[in-house]
Amino acid sequence: MRLTIDSMTYGPDGFARTEDGKAVFVAGGVVGDTVEADIVSTGASFDRAVAREVVEPSRDRVQTPCPFVGICGGCPWGVLSESAQRSAKEENLRSTLKRIGHFTEEEIVRIVQPIRHAKDAWGYRNKIELAPVHDGGRFRLGMHGTDPDQIIRVDACPLFDKKYPKAVKSVVGALSYLGNSRDLGIERVGIRASRRTKALEVALWTPTGPFPRAQVARVLTDAVKPTSVVRVMSKGDRRARCVAGVEALSGEGSWTELIAGETMRLSAPSFFQVNTAAAEILIELVLEALKPAEDEVGIDLYCGAGTFTLPLARRMDFVYAVEAYGPAIRDLCRNLESANLTNVDAIGGDAVREFPDDDADVLVVDPPRAGLDEGAISLIASTSARDVAYVSCDPATLARDLRRFADEGTFKVVSATPVDLFPQTFHCETVAHLTRA
Numbered sequence: 001m002r003l004t005i006d007s008m009t010y011g012p013d014g015f016a017r018t019e020d021g022k023a024v025f026v027a028g029g030v031v032g033d034t035v036e037a038d039i040v041s042t043g044a045s046f047d048r049a050v051a052r053e054v055v056e057p058s059r060d061r062v063q064t065p066c067p068f069v070g071i072c073g074g075c076p077w078g079v080l081s082e083s084a085q086r087s088a089k090e091e092n093l094r095s096t097l098k099r100i101g102h103f104t105e106e107e108i109v110r111i112v113q114p115i116r117h118a119k120d121a122w123g124y125r126n127k128i129e130l131a132p133v134h135d136g137g138r139f140r141l142g143m144h145g146t147d148p149d150q151i152i153r154v155d156a157c158p159l160f161d162k163k164y165p166k167a168v169k170s171v172v173g174a175l176s177y178l179g180n181s182r183d184l185g186i187e188r189v190g191i192r193a194s195r196r197t198k199a200l201e202v203a204l205w206t207p208t209g210p211f212p213r214a215q216v217a218r219v220l221t222d223a224v225k226p227t228s229v230v231r232v233m234s235k236g237d238r239r240a241r242c243v244a245g246v247e248a249l250s251g252e253g254s255w256t257e258l259i260a261g262e263t264m265r266l267s268a269p270s271f272f273q274v275n276t277a278a279a280e281i282l283i284e285l286v287l288e289a290l291k292p293a294e295d296e297v298g299i300d301l302y303c304g305a306g307t308f309t310l311p312l313a314r315r316m317d318f319v320y321a322v323e324a325y326g327p328a329i330r331d332l333c334r335n336l337e338s339a340n341l342t343n344v345d346a347i348g349g350d351a352v353r354e355f356p357d358d359d360a361d362v363l364v365v366d367p368p369r370a371g372l373d374e375g376a377i378s379l380i381a382s383t384s385a386r387d388v389a390y391v392s393c394d395p396a397t398l399a400r401d402l403r404r405f406a407d408e409g410t411f412k413v414v415s416a417t418p419v420d421l422f423p424q425t426f427h428c429e430t431v432a433h434l435t436r437a
Contacts, residue, residue: 032058
């Protein structure tokens with residue numbers, strides 16, 4: 001059938017309606033396109049389709065530097081103009097606050113601020129991951145396709161830091177050479193690069209057990225010239241692997257990045273935002289919302305390796321930082337020591353169970369995609385904190401939690417600012433500011 005794409009979803013697809021009004025999610029179509037589409041699945045309330053031909057291209061459809069848009073899963077919005085991407089992300093936030101958060105139109109107009117973004121829309125990622133596959137008896141590495149069972153062979157990724165254009169090809173070539181002579185047991189490969197510190201790390205994720213450490217280190221060092229090569233050993237069921245240890249095969253054994261004036265050192269398993277320049281906007285928005293004072297106490301929940309902890313500690317009397325993931329809390333302690341910051345209590349454990357006993361003036365929360373536990377919301381409400389900054393990577397759970405705060409009555413929502421950390425994708429971060437009602 002012929003369809004006109006009305007909007008972009010929170011997902012890779014465009015959204016259209018049939019002549020009788022039924023919703024259709026269209027893969028390969030962008031807002032403004034008129035397409036000939038094939039229906040691939042039918043449901044009671046919506047259908048799914050694939051664009052077979054673009055009959056009338058959208059004025060927001062652009063040429064892309066990536067030949068794998070629509071095939072590789074890394075840049076599903078890569079043919080959509082930057083301005084259209086940002087407009088869609090703003091609209092997705094507004095729509096979610098209305099649909100899930102049940103905020104009124106007047107409240108949404110007041111709350112949602114214009115989207116913020118860094119300069120680079122391509123070449124911004126400081127990290128990419130490669131997946132292994134055995135194809136015709138040969139070992140190779142690639143990126144996950146839109147079909148999750150498909151691995152796409154690539155020699156470069158236009159999303160990866162443009163200062164390292166040959167890194168992907170060099171790593172793929174070196175490990176393919178090694179992997180075709182023996183089974184390395186590689187489960188995934190991470191490459192991290194920093195144009196600011198010139199650090200380049202290759203991390204090999206493998207099960208525990210024997211491993212040709214010296215040979216792998218030598219071949220990768222010759223091919224890529226990394227500052228660090230590490231092996232992350234994992235154990236347990238494949239669906240729930242846990243890190244058993246990290247060993248340095250060559251170089252520094254960790255990766256360094258400079259963000260908002262702070263030098264952070266991170267082990268391979270630790271989370272760090274993939275867009276450093278845009279992550280600095282998150283820090284700026286958090287500090288603007290909280291306005292930390294030198295005689296105040298702060299709490300940083302789900303603090304990771306210290307992206308917000310360090311700038312808060314520079315400005316406050318004391319900070320409690322809580323993080324459940326072991327590698328991240330160890331990195332936090334190391335980063336605090338390097339920064340000569342002694343006014344932080346780094347607490348390892350669940351945010352609810354280890355919620356600090358002492359009161360606080362301000363809080364920042366940066367939870368995983370699942371959002372805040374109801375217990376965390378109650379604990380935050382029980383403090384006398386004047387302001388909360390909520391950093392979210394999922395608009396649905398953010399809208400749910402902001403409604404919980406509003407219904408609880410202790411805090412009201414001042415603003416929600418989307419930040420485009422992931423150009424060429426539908427993902428978007430948001431910094432919400434709540435103040436005591």
